[in-house]
Amino acid sequence: MSALTTIGWIGLGNMGTPMSQRLLSAGYPVFVYNRSPEKTTALRDLGATVATSPAALLAETDVVFLMVSDDQAVRELFTGSEGLLQARATGKLLINMSTVSPGVSREVAALCQAQGHTYLDAPVSGSVKQAESGQLVIMVGGEESGFTQAQPLFQHLGKLARHLGPTGNGNLAKLAMNTLLGFQAQGLAEALLFAQQHQLKTDDLMELINNSALSSVFIKLKGEAVQADNYAAAFALKLLAKDLRLAQAEGLATPLAETVVQTFQQAEPALGDEDVIAILKHLKRR
Numbered sequence: 376m377s378a379l380t381t382i383g384w385i386g387l388g389n390m391g392t393p394m395s396q397r398l399l400s401a402g403y404p405v406f407v408y409n410r411s412p413e414k415t416t417a418l419r420d421l422g423a424t425v426a427t428s429p430a431a432l433l434a435e436t437d438v439v440f441l442m443v444s445d446d447q448a449v450r451e452l453f454t455g456s457e458g459l460l461q462a463r464a465t466g467k468l469l470i471n472m473s474t475v476s477p478g479v480s481r482e483v484a485a486l487c488q489a490q491g492h493t494y495l496d497a498p499v500s501g502s503v504k505q506a507e508s509g510q511l512v513i514m515v516g517g518e519e520s521g522f523t524q525a526q527p528l529f530q531h532l533g534k535l536a537r538h539l540g541p542t543g544n545g546n547l548a549k550l551a552m553n554t555l556l557g558f559q560a561q562g563l564a565e566a567l568l569f570a571q572q573h574q575l576k577t578d579d580l581m582e583l584i585n586n587s588a589l590s591s592v593f594i595k596l597k598g599e600a601v602q603a604d605n606y607a608a609a610f611a612l613k614l615l616a617k618d619l620r621l622a623q624a625e626g627l628a629t630p631l632a633e634t635v636v637q638t639f640q641q642a643e644p645a646l647g648d649e650d651v652i653a654i655l656k657h658l659k660r661r
Contacts, residue, residue, distance in 0.1 A: 380403060380437050380438060380528075381403070381404045381406065381435065381437050381438075382395075382398050382403045382404065382405045382406070382436060382437070382439075382440065382528070383405075383408070383426070383432040383433060383436035383438065383439035384398070384405060384408075384418075384423075384439075384440050384442075385408045385409070385429060385432065385439065385440065385441045385443065385452060386409065386443040386448075386473070387407060387409040387414040387417075388414075388442065388444075389503050389506075389609070390442050390472075390502075390503065391440075391442035392414070392418070393506040393507040394440070394442065394472075394511075394532055395407060395418060395423070395440070396417075396418065396421065397506075397509055397531050397532060398528065398531055398532075399421055399422060399423055401531045403528075404424075405424070406425075406432050406435050406436050407419070407424070407425055407426065407432075408425070408426045408427075408428065408429055408431075410448075428457035429452050429455070429458050430459060430460075430461040430462040431462070433459045433462040433464055433467060434462045434464055436467070437467065438467070438468045438470065438524075438528065439459065439467060439468070439470065440470045440471075440472055441469070441470070441473055442472045442473055443473045444473070444614070444617075445473075445617060446476050446478075448473070449471060450479065450482075450483070453483045453486060454486070460487070460490060464492075465490055465491035465492065466491050466492065467493070468492070468493050468495070468524055468525060469487055469492055470494075470495045470528075471483070471494065471495065471496050471497065472498055472513075473498065474498045474546070474549050474550075474614070474621075475496075475498075475546060475621070476621050476625075477496075477542075477543030477546040477547050480494070480496040480516065480542050480543045480546050481543050484517065484542040493517070493521040493524070494517055494542065495515055495516065495517035495518075495521050495522060495525060495545070496515070496517060496542060496543060496544075496545040496546045497514065497515045497516075497517075497525070497536075497545050498514060498545055498546060498548075498549035499511040499513050499532075499533065500549070500552050501533075502596075502609045502610055503609055506532075509532055509533065509534070510533065510534045511532055511534070512533055512534065512536075512537075513529050513532065513533040514539055514545045514548040514549055514552075515536060515537065515538050515539060515544075516539055516540060516541060516542050516543050516544035516545035516546065516547075517541070517542050517545070522536075522538040549618075550618060550621055550622040551622070553622070554619065554627060554635075556593065556615065556651070557615055557619055558631055558635055559593055559594065560597065560615070560652055561634075561635050561638055561639075561654055563594055563597055563652070563655075564652065564654045564655035566580070566584075567581075567598075567655060568659060577598075577602055578602060581595075581598040581599075581601075581602060584598065585598065596609075597650075597652040600650060600652050601652060601655060605650075606646075606656070607649070607650060608648060608650045609650055610650060610651050611647065611648060611649070611650065611651070612643060612647050612648075612649055612650065612651050612653050613643050613647030613648065615639055615651045616639040616640055616642070619632075619635065619639055620636070620640070622636075623636050638654065638658075639654065641657065642654055642656075642657035645657070
C-alpha cells in the first residue's frame with residue numbers, strides 16, 4: 376500500500392481524532408466524516424477533507440476506518456440512506472476499529488462482501504495517550520489478505536497488530552481484554568476503598584502497588600487519577616458497561632464476571648460519563 380493510498384475516517388471522538396491525525400501526519404490524504412460536524416474542524420485545519428456523508432467518503436477513498444460507539448452506530452453508517460454501502464463503489468477495504476459485537480461485524484462483513492468490499496473488525500487496546508503516540512494494540516478479525524493490506528496503516532497506529540482469524544474474532548478478543556480491564560478497575564477501587572476504611576493513605580498504598588509485582592500501566596494511571604481526584608473520562612464508564620454487556624451476551628458467566636457486570640450496570644446511570652475508575656465512587660456510595 377503506497378503513500379498515495381487515500382484514507383477515510385469516520386468517528387472523531389477521543390480515540391478517532393488522534394488516530395486519524397497520525398495517518399494525516401504520515402502523509403496520507405485523509406477524508407473525514409463525523410455525525411457531529413463540529414468535530415471535523417481540527418482535522419480540516421490540519422489538511423483533511425471533510426466528506427458530506429459516509430457514502431461520499433467511500434467514493435473518494437481506498438480504505439475507510441470507523442471508530443464509533445456501538446452496534447447501532449455501525450449499522451447506520453453502513454446501511455443508512457447515505458451510508459457506506461449506498462456508494463457506487465467496489466473493492467474497498469473497510470476497517471471497523473470500534474468495540475462492538477461479533478454479530479454486527481459478521482452482519483456488515485457479509486453486506487460488504489456482496490458489494491466486493493473487504494471488511495476487518497480491528498478494535499484496539501489502549502487509551503488516548505496510546506492513540507496519540509501510536510502505541511495501541513490492534514486485534515483483527517477477517518480475511519488475511521485484508522489484514523496484509525492494512526498492515527502498513529496499522530504500523531502508524533499501534534505497536535502490535537495481530538490477525539486472529541475470521542470475522543468477529545477481533546471483537547471477541549477485545550471483549551476478553553475489556554473483561555480483564557473491568558476486573559482490574561473494580562479490584563483497584565475495592566483495594567483503595569478497603570485501605571481508606573482503615574485510615575491508610577491512598578498515596579502510600581499506590582506507591583507500594585506501583586513498586587510491586589502488581590504494578591501495571593493501567594493500575595498506575597488509574598491510581599494517579601484517584602490521587603488527583605480526576606474522573607474525566609479517558610475511557611468512559613458507560614462504554615465499559617456496554618462492553619461487559621456484549622461479553623455477557625457472548626456467554627461470559629464466570630463468578631468474577633457476573634459481579635463486575637452487575638456493578639458497572641448499577642454505576643452507569645449516575646457515573647456513565649466519568650472514567651471507568653469512577654467505579655470507586657459507586658462503591659463508596661454503597
